[in-house]
Amino acid sequence: MALAVLNSCALSGISSTLVRTEVHIGAGLPSFLLVGLASTGVKESRDRVRTAIISSGFEFPVGRITVNLSPADLPKESGRFDLPIALGVLMATGQLRLSPSQRKALLPHLYFVGELSLSGALCSIQSPLILALSIFKSDPQAILVMPRADAAMAALVDGLTVIGANSLRDVVAHLESRQIIEASTASDFNGFKDEMADFAVERDLCLSDVRGQKQACYLLELAACGAHSILLSGPSGVGKTMLAQRLPSILPNLSNLQRLELLAIQSVSANGIVDTGFRPPHKVPHSSISDPALLGGGSHTAYPGEISLAHHGSLFLDELAEFKRSTLEALRVPLEAGEISIARLNSQQIYPALFQLVAAANPCACGYLDHPEQTCVCTHRAINQYQSRISGPLLERIDIHYKVPPLMTSWIEAEPAEPSEVVRQRVAECRERQLKRQGVFNAHLKSGQIRQYCVLSPELQRELESAAQQKAWSTRVVQSILRLARSAADMRGAEVIEGDDLAMAIYCRQPFSKKEEGRIYWHEVRKGSSIN
The missing domain is CATH 3.30.230.10 (Ribosomal Protein S5; domain 2)
Structure with missing residues (x-):
């Protein structure tokens, strides 16, 4: 032959x-x-x-x-x-x-x-x-x-x-x-990685370390249940970073297919495979990170960036306003698409980037705006300039906006949150219901799926339309509210979205900037004067 x-x-x-x-x-x-x-x-x-x-x-x-x-x-x-x-x-x-x-x-x-x-x-x-x-x-x-x-x-x-x-x-x-x-x-390979997985679980931080922030812990669980992105803002020292660092501890383990996809991404990265078993990845890049390091790139070979290495996991951006504007704006496409396309002279690579964004930001440069005891030394212009570092289109793509309030009592006397193991079990059950019903997590529902699985009664539709008009929400934000309401209903184990679920979803979109607060305030003033 x-x-x-x-x-x-x-x-x-x-x-x-x-x-x-x-x-x-x-x-x-x-x-x-x-x-x-x-x-x-x-x-x-x-x-x-x-x-x-x-x-x-x-x-x-x-x-x-x-x-x-x-x-x-x-x-x-x-x-x-x-x-x-x-x-x-x-x-x-x-x-x-x-x-x-x-x-x-x-x-x-x-x-x-x-x-x-x-x-x-x-x-x-x-x-x-x-x-x-x-x-x-x-x-x-x-x-x-x-x-x-x-x-x-x-x-x-x-x-x-x-x-x-x-x-x-x-x-x-x-x-x-x-x-x-x-x-x-795969017995030899899996035997080694199982030990790594046990070690990863043992070193996880526990949600019970958080005290006196019952509402914040509930919203963190809501974000984990539906794979929603979340922005925690508030004065310095209220516990934003502590809450964000506990998100990985309440996320359920990866499936075998998800783990294989993550290992495949790591195998072509610059650092090679750094496997943590079946625990979801958690990446915490510094605010000085470059665009190629965060998004992916390289001079000849396009390596995956931090957003791809956080695939099926979480990406924590602490001090969000300190990141470069161009770096934050580049996150807009992968946040919606779940992937990133990197083009070079002779090639184009598409890496998956289905990550859950958790961010923390101070309200101003000094960090004490709206603090009940500390005095903010920033001018109104400085506050607006600092808050405008995070653009409106990026904020629209973050599902949950929550201002973490300062504790009014002693931290030692405050009631601790539930252990992460208990919350993780509830999150796993909630996610299982979503996958069984629609095949994806609530945060990843498309427009057609939202119309099918996020149905509101006529009364709740009017309530949502009124809130959207009052706060000048775009269609993207309205769809985000519907996804959040669906997750709130799933946390209760209910198939029908009720009024409390929609109210919680609307509550999750708290204004981040003073400009947004002012717009809502003057809308209420004009509404009241027109009634009189």
């Missing part, structure tokens, strides 16, 4: 594309030609494959060898194509013999990835989990053959058969049924 065709895949961000590796051996002067928009690293596989075949005890053919990596317009990088190229050469020369039934039934579902050393050993490759996820999604019957060092991670994908081999000779013996390699399992 002078032509062999095998399956492989090319990595692109956090997804991969099927690549057909075609190897043809014909008469002519000895040459080894590799085509298909291959990078320098892929073209260097010619020397690695030749030496690895000879070192493994096989004969390297003398003739004109042409290797085509299809599709031709897809860039190919790294040495993961060494294994399919070497097997293609052996199949084309008859040194690897497959039965007709194997070629017809088995070969179309076999996928080969792996870099070869000069001795014929298989070396570890980059992002094996991404390759495994993409291959399984495109072909549920797929059998992935790869280096044994990466097989345990790839075997995390339930339903995918992963064969981990140590060398080229082992792969050939397995395919010829001379020495069968057992399918790899």
